[in-house]
Amino acid sequence: MADYHTQGTVAVITLRNPPVNALSHHVRDGIVKGIQKAESNRSVSSVVICGHGDVFSAGADIKEFKTGQYFESPTLTEVVHIIEDCSKPVTAAITGIAFGGGLEVALGCHYRIANDKARVAFPEGQIGLLPAATGTQRLPRVAGIASAVDIIVTGRHVSAKEAHKLGILDKVTSDNAFNVAIKYARFSIRRPIDKRRVKNMPVKGAEYADMLFAEARKRVMQKASGAIAPLHCVRAVEAAVKMPTYLQGLVVEGELALELITGGQAAAMQYAFFAERKAQKWELPGGKITYKSAKPLPVKTAAVIGCGTMGTGITICLIRANIPVILLEADQKFLDKGMGLISNIFKRNVKQKRMSEDNAKKLISLITPSLDYNQLKDVDLVIEAVFENMKLKKEIFAKLDTVCKPQAILCSNTSSLDIDQMASATKRPDKVVGTHFFSPAHVMKLLENIRGEHTSPETIATVMNLGKKISKVSVLVGNCHGFVGNRIWFQYATQAMFLLEEGCLPGEVDRVFEDFGFPMGPFKVSDLSGLDVGWRIRQEQGLTGKKLAAGTPVRYRAGQRYCPLGDILCENGRFGQKTGKGFYKYERPGAFEAMNDPEVEELILNYCREQGIVRRKIPYQEILERCLFTMINEGFRILEDGIAARMEDIDTVWLYGYGWPRHAGGPMYYATKMIGLPKVYERICYYQSQYPDMMVWQPSDLLRKMALKESGAATSHL
Numbered sequence: 001m002a003d004y005h006t007q008g009t010v011a012v013i014t015l016r017n018p019p020v021n022a023l024s025h026h027v028r029d030g031i032v033k034g035i036q037k038a039e040s041n042r043s044v045s046s047v048v049i050c051g052h053g054d055v056f057s058a059g060a061d062i063k064e065f066k067t068g069q070y071f072e073s074p075t076l077t078e079v080v081h082i083i084e085d086c087s088k089p090v091t092a093a094i095t096g097i098a099f100g101g102g103l104e105v106a107l108g109c110h111y112r113i114a115n116d117k118a119r120v121a122f123p124e125g126q127i128g129l130l131p132a133a134t135g136t137q138r139l140p141r142v143a144g145i146a147s148a149v150d151i152i153v154t155g156r157h158v159s160a161k162e163a164h165k166l167g168i169l170d171k172v173t174s175d176n177a178f179n180v181a182i183k184y185a186r187f188s189i190r191r192p193i194d195k196r197r198v199k200n201m202p203v204k205g206a207e208y209a210d211m212l213f214a215e216a217r218k219r220v221m222q223k224a225s226g227a228i229a230p231l232h233c234v235r236a237v238e239a240a241v242k243m244p245t246y247l248q249g250l251v252v253e254g255e256l257a258l259e260l261i262t263g264g265q266a267a268a269m270q271y272a273f274f275a276e277r278k279a280q281k282w283e284l285p286g287g288k289i290t291y292k293s294a295k296p297l298p299v300k301t302a303a304v305i306g307c308g309t310m311g312t313g314i315t316i317c318l319i320r321a322n323i324p325v326i327l328l329e330a331d332q333k334f335l336d337k338g339m340g341l342i343s344n345i346f347k348r349n350v351k352q353k354r355m356s357e358d359n360a361k362k363l364i365s366l367i368t369p370s371l372d373y374n375q376l377k378d379v380d381l382v383i384e385a386v387f388e389n390m391k392l393k394k395e396i397f398a399k400l401d402t403v404c405k406p407q408a409i410l411c412s413n414t415s416s417l418d419i420d421q422m423a424s425a426t427k428r429p430d431k432v433v434g435t436h437f438f439s440p441a442h443v444m445k446l447l448e449n450i451r452g453e454h455t456s457p458e459t460i461a462t463v464m465n466l467g468k469k470i471s472k473v474s475v476l477v478g479n480c481h482g483f484v485g486n487r488i489w490f491q492y493a494t495q496a497m498f499l500l501e502e503g504c505l506p507g508e509v510d511r512v513f514e515d516f517g518f519p520m521g522p523f524k525v526s527d528l529s530g531l532d533v534g535w536r537i538r539q540e541q542g543l544t545g546k547k548l549a550a551g552t553p554v555r556y557r558a559g560q561r562y563c564p565l566g567d568i569l570c571e572n573g574r575f576g577q578k579t580g581k582g583f584y585k586y587e588r589p590g591a592f593e594a595m596n597d598p599e600v601e602e603l604i605l606n607y608c609r610e611q612g613i614v615r616r617k618i619p620y621q622e623i624l625e626r627c628l629f630t631m632i633n634e635g636f637r638i639l640e641d642g643i644a645a646r647m648e649d650i651d652t653v654w655l656y657g658y659g660w661p662r663h664a665g666g667p668m669y670y671a672t673k674m675i676g677l678p679k680v681y682e683r684i685c686y687y688q689s690q691y692p693d694m695m696v697w698q699p700s701d702l703l704r705k706m707a708l709k710e711s712g713a714a715t716s717h718l
Contacts, residue, residue, distance in 0.1 A: 001016050001017070001026055001027060001030045002014065002015050002016065002027050002029075002030025002031045002033075002034055003016055003030070003052075004030075004033070004034040004037055004038075006041070006043070006044060007048075007182060008186075009043060009044060009045040009046065009186065010044070010045070010046050010047065010048055010182055010185050010186065011034065011037065011038035011041065011044045011046070011047045011048070011088075012047075012048050012049075012050065012182075013030075013031055013034035013035070013038075013047065013048070013049045013050075014049075014050055014051070014052050015027055015030075015031070015049070015050070015051045015052060015056070015057050016052040017052075017061075018052065018053065019053075019055070020055050020057070020058035020097075021051045021052060021053075021055050021056065021057040021058065021102070022057070022058055022059065022060065022061040022062075023057055023059060023060050023061060023076060023079075023101045023102065023105070024061040024064060024069070025061075025064065025069045025070075025072055028074050028075070028076060028078075028079045029074060031049070031074075031079050031082075031083070031105070032074045032078075032079060032082055034047075035047065035082050035083060035086050035090075038086070038088060039086060039087060039088065044088065045088060045186075045189045046088050046089045046090070046091065046185040046186065046188055046189050047086065047088055047089070047090040047091070047185070048090075048091050048092075048093055048178070048181045048182055048185050049083070049090060049091070049092050049093070049105065049106075049109060050092075050093040050095070050177075050178050050181070051094075051095060051096065051102075053096075054095055054096045055095065055096035055097055056092070056093075056094045056095055056096060056097060056098040056102050056106065056118070057097075057098060057099070057101065057102030057105060058097055058099045058100065058102060059099045059100025059101035059102045059103070059104075059123075059124075060076060060100055060101040060133075062127065062270060062273070065261070065270070075133070076101050076104065076105075076132075076133035077132075077133045077134055077250075077254075079105065079108070079133075080104050080105060080107070080108035080133055080134050081108070081134075083105065083108040083109055084108045084109075084110075084197050084198070084199060085197075087193070088189075088193075089110045089111065089185065089188040089189060089191070089193055089196070090108075090109040090110050090111075091109060091110065091111040091112070091113060091181045091184055091185045091188060092105070092106040092109040092111070092112045092113065092181070093113055093114075093177045093178045093180075093181035093182075094106060094112060094113065094114035094115065094118045094120070094160075094169070094177060095114070095115045095117075095118055095177050095178070096115075096117075096118060096119075097118065097119050097120070097121070097157075098114075098118065098119075098120045098121075099119075099120070099121045099122070099123055100121070100122060100123055100124055100131065100135075101131075101133055103120050103121065103122060103131075103135065103168075104131060104133045104134055104135045104138070106120070107134070107135070107138040107139070107142065107168075107198055108134070108138075108198070110188065110193055110196035110197065111170050111171075111181075111184060111185075111188055111196065112168065112169045112170050112171075113169070113170065113171045113172075113173065113177055113180050113181040113184055114160045114163070114164075114169050114171075114172050114173075114177055115160065115172075115173060115174075115176075115177040116160050116161065116172050116173065116174050117160065118159075118160040118163075118172075118177070119157045119158060119159060119160065120157075120158050120160075120163050120168060120169075121151070121155060121156065121157045121158060122135055122139070122151055122152045122155060123155040124152075124155070124229075125152065125153060125154070125155045125229050125230060125233055126155045126269065126273070126662070127266065127269045127270045127272075127273050128227075128228075128229045128260055128263070128265045128266030128267070128268065128269035128270065128662075128663060129229060129257065129260050129261065129266055130152065130229060130232055130233045130236050130253070130256060130257055130260060131152060132253060132254065132257030132261075134199075134250060134253070135152070136148075136152060136233065136236035136237050136239070136240060136249075136253050137199070137236075137239070137240045137246060137249045137250055137253055138198045138199070139151065139152065139168070139237070140203045140204065140205075140237050140240045140241070141198050141199075141201040141202065141203050141204065141240065142166070142167045142168055142198060142201065142204075143166040143167050143168050143204070144166070144167075144203075144204035144205040145203065145204065145205040145206070145208070145209060145212045145213070145237065145241065146205060146212050146216075147166050148237050148240075149212070149213075149216045149233070149234055149237050152233045152236075152237060153216070153219075153220060153224075153230045153233050153234065160172045167204075170184075171184065199246045200246075203240050203241050206241050209238070209241045209242070213234060213237075213238050213241075216234045217231070217234055220234060224517075225514055225515055225516075225517055225661075226515060226516055226517035226661055226663060226664075227265065227517060227661065227662075227663045228259075228260065228263065228265050228663070229260055229265065229266070229269075229663070232256045232257075232259065232260055235252070235256055236252060236253045236256050236257075239252035239253060264673075264674060265663040265664075267665075267673070268662070268663055268664055268665035268669060268670075268673070268674065269662045269663055269665070271651075271665045271666075271669050271673075272651065272652075272655055272662045272665055272666060272669075274648075275648035275649075275651050275652050275655070275666065275669075276473055276652050276655070276656075278646070278648045278649075278652075279473065279474065279475045279476075279648060279649050279652040280464070280468065280473075280474065282460070282464055282474075282475075282476040282645075283645050283646075284451070284457075284476075284645060285478075285642040285645045287645075289457050291461065291464065293457065294457035294458055294460060294461035295458065295461060296458070296461040296462040296464070296465035296466075297380065297407065297409070297458060297459075297461075297462045298380065299323060299380045299381045299409075299462065299465075299466050299469070300323070300324075300380055301323065301324050301325075301326075301378065301379045301380050301381075302318050302323050302324070302325050302326075302379055302380065302381045302382065302383065303325065303326040303327075303328060303375075303376045303379045303381075303382045303383070304318070304325055304326075304327050304328070304382075304383050304385055305328045305329075305382065305383070305384045305385060305386060305396060306328075306329065306384065306385040306386040306387075307327060307329045307334050307335055307337060307338025307339075307341075308334075308338070308385065308386075308387070309341075309439060309440065309441075310385040310413055310437060310439060310441055311327070311338060311385035311386075311413075312327075312338050312341045312342050312345075313437065313439065313440045313441025313442040313443075314383055314385055314413060314437055314441045314442075315327050315338075315342060315367060316342060316345060316441070316442035317437070317441055317442055317470045317471075317472070318470060319363045319364070319366040319367060320363060320442075320470065320471075321469050321470045321471070322363075322366065323366070323469075323470075324366045324367075324368070325366060325367050325368070326367075326368045326370050326375055326376060326379060327339070327367050327368065327369050327370065328370050328371070328372075328373065328375075328376065329369075329370075329371060330371065331371075332371060335369050335370075335371065338369075339367070339369055342364065342367065343364065345442065346360040346363065346364060347360070373399050373400070373403050374403060376400065376403050376404055376408075377403055377404060377405060378405060379404065379405075379408060380407075380408060380409070381408060381409045381410075381411065381462070381463075381466070382400055382404060382408060382409070382410050382411060383411045383412075383413055383435055384396050384397070384400075384410070384411065384412045384413060385413040385437075387536070388414060388415065388416065388417060388533070388536060388537055388540075389540070390417055390418070390421060390422075390540070393412060393414065393417065393422050394421065394422055394424075394425040395425075397410060397412075397422045397423070397425040397426050397432070398425040398426065400426070401425070401426035401427055401428060406428065407431070408431065409431050409432075409433065409459055409462055409463070410426065410428070410431055410432050410433075411432075411433050411434065411435040411463065412432075412433075412434050412435070413434075413435055413436060413437050413441075414434055414436065414450075415436055415482075415483075415486055415533075416481055416482045416483070416486050416537060417481075418479065418481070419432060419433065419434045419450050419451075419452040419455075419479045420452045420453050420454070420479055423452050423453075423454060423455075429452065429453075429454035429455070430454050430455060430456040430459060431455075431456070431459055432452055432454075432455060432459075433449060433450065433451060433452065433455050433459050433460065433463050434448070434449065434450025434451075434452070434479070434483070435447060435448075435449055435450075435463055435466075436448035436449070436450060436483060436485070437472075438485075438656075438657045439529065444656070444657065445471075445472055445473045445656045446472065446473055446475070446485075446652075446653060446656035446657035447463075447467040447470075447472035447473065447474045447475070448475055448477055448483055448484065448485055448653060448657065449463045449464060449467065449474055449475065449476050449477070450477055450478070450479050450483050451476060451477070451478060451479065452479050453479065460476060464476060473652060473656045475649050475652050475653050476645070476649070477643055477644055477649065477653070478641070478642055478643035478644070479643075480641065480643050483643065484638055484643060484644050484649070484650055484653045485653045485654065485657045485658060487634060487638060487643070488631045488634050488635060488638070488650070488654065488667070489658060491630040491631055491633075491634045491696055492522060492627050492628075492630065492631045493522050493526065493534075494563070494630075494696070495626045495627045495630050495696075496509050496521075496522040496523065496627055497563035497565055497566060498561070498563055498626075498694075499618060499623060499626065499627075500563070500565055500604055501555075501563055501565070501604075501607075501608060501611075501613055502613070502615060502616060502618060503615040503616045503617055503618045504618055504623065505596070505600075505601055505604065506521075506523035506583040506584065506596075506600065507523075507584075507596050508618075508623070509521055509522065509523060509623055509627075510522065510523050510524050512620055512623045512624055513624075513627070516624065516661065516664070517660075517661025517663060517664060518659050518660070518661060519659045520659065522627070523582075523583040523584070524583075524584065524594050525658075525659075526566075526576065526582065526583060527576035527577050527582035527583055527584055527586075527594065528576065528577055529576065530575055530576050530577075530578055531566060531569055531570050531574065531575050531576045531582050531583075532570055532575040532576075534566060535566065535567060535570040538566075538567065543557050543562065544564065544567040545567075554611060555611060556693075559693075560693065560694070560695055561691070561693045561694050565603075565604065565607060568603065568607065569582060569583065569600075569603070572603075574600075577589070577590060577591065577592065578590065581597065581599075583597075583600060584596065584597055584600070585597035585599070585600075625683055625687070626687060628667065628670070629680060629683055629684055629687070630696050630697070631667050632667050632668070632670070632671040632680055632703075633684055633696065633697070633699060633700050633703060634696070634700075635647075635650045635667050635668050635671075636700035636702045636703040636706075637700045637702075638650060639702055640700060640701060640702045647666075647668035647669070647672070648666075648668075650666065650667065650668050651665060651666020651667060651668050651669055652666070654666055654667055672706075676710070677703065677706050677707035677710050678707045678708075678710055678711040680703070680707065681699060681703055681704060681707035681708075682707075684697060684699050684703070685699060
């Protein structure tokens with residue numbers, strides 16, 4: 001609802017729909033009735049609109065897209081115009097956030113006052129939409145074309161200070177925004193309203209429109225390959241400039257918005273939005289133990305073992321959440337190097353004005369560098385972050401078990417190794433859990449938490465809660481080689497390698513998946529991560545190197561097809577970006593721009609000649625299907641095995657850990673909703689007939705049953 005009361009000559013309309021004052025139908029109706037009351041009350045000279053609690057409004061109620069109430073009168077567009085057409089000046093008092101429709105309501109007001117902690121944003125693009133209640137027409141009128149396109153396309157949060165500088169806000173205060181707005185409203189009656197109506201304002205920067213929109217399209221095409229919403233956002237803002245009147249621009253905004261709302265990408269992105277939130281409400285397969293039934297332990301102090309890239313990144317995550325950390329290394333040289341890495345990251349943040357120097361010093365002071373395991377005796381939680389070697393990890397867990405207090409939780413930042421084996425080195429297997437951070441840990445949002453056979457619900461609840469505290473998207477998964485993310489990645493990368501054998505080059509494969517919407521194709525990702533990481537794991541598994549049995553066929557391991565090209569690259573010192581050469585070449589070690597390398601092409605062609613492989617031109621669709629459908633099939637196997645409890649958990653892992661494009665929902669959503677399981681199953685069966693030496697093409701039983709059920713349901717309607 002929206003409450004109405006008067007404070008002297010000022011009518012106050014309070015948006016009340018906790019927790020974020022979403023603009024549901026009953027709230028919109030309340031705003032309209034409030035404006036009508038203010039108009040009819042002669043003792044009211046001005047109006048203030050505010051939000052209940054610490055939030056102005058987070059925007060539209062996304063659930064109403066499904067129920068249809070979003071489109072019922074009064075629509076949000078109607079509400080914004082009713083506010084703007086009010087004959088008495090209306091001031092928005094913004095605290096907390098004004099996002100999406102909340103910002104559109106504020107832009108419908110004649111004045112906007114905000115607390116200095118407030119933020120504004122148009123995040124609609126993140127769910128495949130655009131600000132469709134006049135936002136694309138209003139923002140360029142107050143903030144200019146370039147800023148409007150940037151804010152709408154990226155969905156980024158804009159601070160009150162920046163919003164004031166851009167012209168979105170009229171005043172920013174460190175005092176109570178509501179009280180300041182009341183005073184402002186009383187003075188606003190002296191000023192003419194018509195000039196304050198945003199719809200009457202010209203677009204700022206219109207003289208540079210052609211250049212600005214050309215640049216905007218170029219940026220969008222580079223960053224949002226395959227996504228429709230960003231380009232539609234640009235087109236909608238362009239209509240504010242190119243159409244002769246505000247109302248004509250609004251018609252274009254509505255047409256573009258309708259295309260997005262009725263298209264498949266918006267549904268996929270809204271699914272991704274809810275999947276992330278569902279992942280936080282974890283449950284074990286079967287649903288008997290859930291986030292509701294397990295209570296987390298407090299984590300007031302922590303320790304991290306290992307000062308490499310992962311250990312330092314994890315340490316930064318913890319101290320940013322104000323958790324004191326003991327950072328442990330075996331060697332002073334590596335300890336000093338790790339502290340230097342952390343210091344440099346904070347210095348860079350200070351230089352880029354992401355934080356103050358005082359705050360950086362305060363956070364670094366939370367780290368206690370140490371070479372002594374005995375200093376860990378009182379910490380609540382330890383995260384081991386050494387390289388992937390089971391023998392070393394078990395030695396560390398055995399030490400931790402003797403040193404740490406009995407209730408301390410012992411975590412491993414392993415990306416693929418068996419959590420139960422590590423737990424076997426302790427007398428507290430119920431307190432052992434995997435916490436798989438993604439590199440760089442202080443940047444990547446995903447935290448894959450791995451439950452072992454004996455991990456207690458209390459331990460699970462603790463690491464899931466910790467993930468939330470350190471601003472991660474946490475997903476609970478089971479214990480197997482590679483867990484969820486890397487188990488699926490292995491199938492994706494393996495098919496990509498087979499495509500190199502059969503006729504592709506790295507750039508051809510990567511281009512297909514970048515067109516699909518991944519920020520990088522599989523070979524660029526491998527170069528970024530370091531080819532030596534997977535090589536080391538394969539050596540430990542006996543797939544290559546000294547442990548490989550004599551006489552093993554080059555292209556087969558245990559009767560299954562195998563591609564050794566990654567091993568060959570590593571044997572030639574090509575570890576990826578870190579060495580300046582991998583599947584691609586780079587200007588120097590550590591450089592980011594990948595360039596096609598004739599040496600790699602020649603290496604692949606020589607290998608194929610030696611193995612008698614006849615190469616062929618592989619169609620675009622086959623490249624896409626072979627990599628994606630093996631991922632999907634593995635995802636269904638993961639559900640069968642109880643490694644993931646829900647499809648949404650698998651999709652969230654891939655959305656946040658591996659760059660799956662949000663406009664395609666996630667691998668499981670893509671299969672079930674965008675392609676259809678009967679089609680996926682049929683193509684998997686086809687590839688099984690073509691590649692009988694690849695067990696990966698054996699269809700998952702769960703996939704088969706669901707596909708046949710869906711086919712039967714479809715047939716029954718004919």
